[in-house]
Amino acid sequence: MTNTVKQLSKSVREYKRDAILTPVFVIGEVAMDVVIPMLISNLIDYGITPGNMDYIYTVGFQLVVACLVALALGVLSGRHAAKASAGFAKNLRKDMYYNIQDFAFSNIDKFSTPSIITRMTTDVTNVQMAFQMVIRVAVRSPIMLISALFMAFRLGGKMAMVYLIVIPLLGFGLYFISTSVAKIFKRAFKRYDALNAVVQENVSGIRVVKSYVREDYEIKKFTDMSEGMRQDFTKAETRLALNMPMMQLCIYSTMTAIFWFGSRFILSGGMTTGNLMSLVTYTMQMLNSMMMLSMVFTMIVMSRASMERIAELLRETPDIQSAPDGVSEVKDGSIEFKNVSFSYKGEGTNPSLMDVNLSIRSGxxxxxxGSTGSAKSTLVQLIPRLYDATEGEVLVGGVNVKNYDLEALRNSVAMVLQKNVLFSGTIKSNLRWGDENATDEEMITACKHAQADDFIQSFPDKYDSRIEQGGTNVSGGQKQRLCIARALLKKPKILILDDSTSAVDTKTDAMIRDALANDLADTTKIIVAQRVTSIQDADRIIVMDEGRINGIGTHEELLRTNEIYREVYTSQQKGGDEENAQNE
Structure with missing residues (x-):
């Protein structure tokens, strides 16, 4: 827990001054709150009871000043506490987000997207509230408790012994209640992750849900998750609700005892009316301090799981990092795989790639x-270091990819993934992800190569047309062509198209390939595809099967020598012939 607190405290930074000033003002406020009952006692005993108006005016003025000072200090402490806690939360989100940007795919896989979102929202809010209570309430309550207890003994003498009975009993009860809910809250936050996952899947896949008429199933799944959270929080809140009746029992019991003994002392002349009134006030201050301490403790218990989850994300080291003094320039687009094996779960566990040896010339x-699951995508993702090979070496431009500056390597490799997405904004802003300084002419040229210019020109606002989040207002084929154009703007030495023309027709696919062949002659082009027609004109074709290279050659060579390739080609040709016959 200590390491977690140290980790999170680094995010206070520029708000450290506000975090320090808050308890300073709180201490001043407590001092005024302790002085006020004494002034009231003197006002009653030496002003009101004997009818001394001069004394009433003097002490009354002092009382007003003390109240105003306490009010001002309270406002200042609240203002600085709010500024410090909100700034701390802002920095936490910023630090997590910055760290996430450096994560490798394997780091994202480890935490999952819904869990990361929960940590940056719900968990940060919990920690923010706990931080504000710690720098304000956790400072005020113990000081007020000790000060009020001291003053109570000073005024009440032996009668104040009742506090030594009530306070330990109340403290033990509050501690028991608070600690008993810790495991419940920890389980509840895990349910938050699962609930976010359900919502994310449902919203992103809403078209599939509706097309299969699975709304009722998704509603039931969401309802079950929500019900689990309701049960957890109901159980926790039910136990926490015991705080108030237990506090009221202690308050009323203590007040009854104070009035009982106090009235006897007043009748016997051992205590004044003013002292009794002050003693009652100090009693309320003590018990309220205990109540506030229980709230702080409960908030810390609630936020402890959140603190650990946030610290875990902040401590996470990206699995893939730039080499110190890494190579800053990629010489050419040559690629070489030397005895490469890869597993998503680590060395020796369910390898996806096994003993791959491959040499690709620049240009x-x-x-x-290959069939689904043959590790085609896995193979090409090792080139820009989206993942690192578990065994062996991957060389680009004659240099091991691990020896490159990561930004330099990825700037030289443009990759259009299977699940590429567009971001909310204009078409221009999306294209400029490839080159933020791209001119309009360069964007138009890239879109012409990707066969995207024609449909863009048909939009009312053309290149200034709005793209909704995820590209939901364009078709799958249009989205793929925009993603290809975005990649071309990088002017890469290596271009990887990972099944990125699957949503376009064969004619458009052929036009894209012709444009790439003619205008990117010096660029190494790797095309991952399911259709033979998309790759049959390639210089060489690699056939993948269960994580291994099953064959390499031209289209004609593989038809003669490779059974897998021949079967794929034959089945696709047959399917094409049947489709043509139906059209006729």
Whole structure:
């Protein structure tokens, strides 16, 4: 827990001054709150009871000043506490977000997207509230408790012994209640992650849900998750609700005892009416301080799980990092795999790639084909270091990819993934992800190569047309072509198209390939595809099967020598012939 607190405290930074000033003002406020009952006692005993108006005016003025000072200090402490806690939360989100930007795919896989979102929202809010209570309430309550207890003994003498009975009993009860809910809250936050995952899947896949008429199933799944959270929080809140009746029992019991003994002392002349009134006030201050301490403790218990989850994300080291003094320039687009094996779960566990040896010349066009799950995408993701090889070496431009500056390597490799997305904004702003300084002419040229210019020109606002989040207002084929154009703007030495023309027709696919062949002759082009027609003109074609290279050659060579390739080609040709016959 200590390491967690140290980790999170680094995010206070520029708000450290506000975090320090808050308890300073709180201490001043407590001092005034302790003085006020004494002034009231003197006002009653030496002013009101004997009818001394001069004394009433003097002490009354002092009382007004003390109240105003306490009010001002309270406002200042609240203002600085709010500024410090809100700034601390802002920095936490910023630090987590910055760290996430450096995560490798494997780091994202480890935490999951819904869990990361929960940590940056719900968990940060919990920690923010706990931080504000710690720098304000956790400072005020113990000081007020000790000060009020001291003054109570000073005024009440032996009668104040009742506090030594009530306070330990109340403290033990509050501690028991608070600690008993810790495991419940920890379980509840895990349910938050699961609930976010359900919502994310449902919203992003809403078209599939509706097309399969699975709304009732999704509603039931969401309802079950919500019910689990309701049960957890109901159980926790039920236990926490015991705080108030237990506090009221202690308050009323203590007040009854104070009035009982106090009235006897007043009748016997051992205590004044003013002292009794002050003693009652100090009693309320003590018990309220205990109540506030229980709230702080409860908030810390609630936020402890959140603190650990946030610290875990902040401590996470990206699995893939730039090499110290890494190579800053990629010489050419040559690629070499030397005895490469890879597993998503680590060395020796369910390998996806096994003993891959491959050499690709700069400027060469390579096609990759294979059945689903043959590790086609895994193979090409090792080139820009989206993942690192578990065994062996991957070389780009004659240099091991691990020896490059990561930004330099990825700027030289443009990759259009299977699940590429567009971001909310204009078409221009999306294209400029490839080159933020791209001119309008360069964007138009890239879109023409990607066969995207025609449909863009048909939009009312053309290149200034709005793209909704995820590209939901364009078709799948249009989205793929925009993503290809975005990649071309990088002017890469290596261009990887990972099944990125699957949503376009064969004619458009052929036009894209012709444009790439003619205008990017010096760029190494790797085309991962399911259709033979998308790769049959490549310089060489790689056939993948269960994580291994099953064959390499031209289209004609593989038809003669590779059974897998021949079967794929034959089945697709047959399907094409049947489709043509139906059209006729």
């Amino acid at each position: 060469e066009t390579i096609g990759i084909i």
